[in-house]
Amino acid sequence: MFTRVDRAGSGIMELPGRTWHSYLGPQNAPTRLSSMGISIFPPGSRPAGHVHAAEEETVYCISGRGRLVSPEGSAELEPGVAVFIPSGLFHATECDGPEPLELLCSFSPPVAPGSYERPQEA
Numbered sequence: 001m002f003t004r005v006d007r008a009g010s011g012i013m014e015l016p017g018r019t020w021h022s023y024l025g026p027q028n029a030p031t032r033l034s035s036m037g038i039s040i041f042p043p044g045s046r047p048a049g050h051v052h053a054a055e056e057e058t059v060y061c062i063s064g065r066g067r068l069v070s071p072e073g074s075a076e077l078e079p080g081v082a083v084f085i086p087s088g089l090f091h092a093t094e095c096d097g098p099e100p101l102e103l104l105c106s107f108s109p110p111v112a113p114g115s116y117e118r119p120q121e122a
Contacts, residue, residue: 003029010037013113017047018093025110035110039103041066041095049092050116055107057085064101066094077101 003024011022018041025035041047041064049069059068061077068075068083070091075083077093085091095101 001030005029011113015039015047015114016117017041017045020113022113031110033110034106034108036104036106037113038062039093039105041093041101041103043095043098043100045093045095045101047092049090051090052085052087052107052111052116054087055109055111056087057111058106059083059085060104060106062102062104064095064099065097066101067096068093077103 005023005028007021011027013020013022018039020037020039022035022037024037025031059077060082061079063079064077066077068077068085068091070085070089072089075081077083093101093103
C-alpha cells in the first residue's frame with residue numbers, strides 16, 4: 001500500500017535558520033529505514049550547522065542558491081544538484097541568493113527532526 005502526504009499534510013517545524021517540512025518517516029508511514037522532507041532556508045540564512053551521528057543524508061536542491069560547508073570542503077548548491085553527506089560529518093548550509101534555498105533531504109536510517117541541533121542559548 002502507498003502512503004501519500006502533500007505539503008499541507010507535512011509536519012512543519014521551525015529549526016535554526018530554516019523551516020523543516022517533514023513529509024515521510026516512521027511517524028506517518030510504514031517505513032523503518034528512511035525519512036524525507038524539505039528544508040527551506042530564507043535568503044541570507046547561515047545556521048551554525050550540525051552532525052547526524054547515525055544518519056546518512058542526501059540533499060537535492062529544488063530551488064535557490066547556496067552551499068553546504070564542512071571542515072573537509074564545500075559543495076555549491078543550485079537547482080538540480082544532489083549532495084551526499086555521510087553520517088558523522090559536521091555540515092552547515094548557507095543561502096546566498098535573493099530567493100529561499102529549498103532542499104529535498106532524505107535520511108537513512110530515519111532522522112528525528114531537530115534532534116541533532118545544538119541547544120540554543122537563552
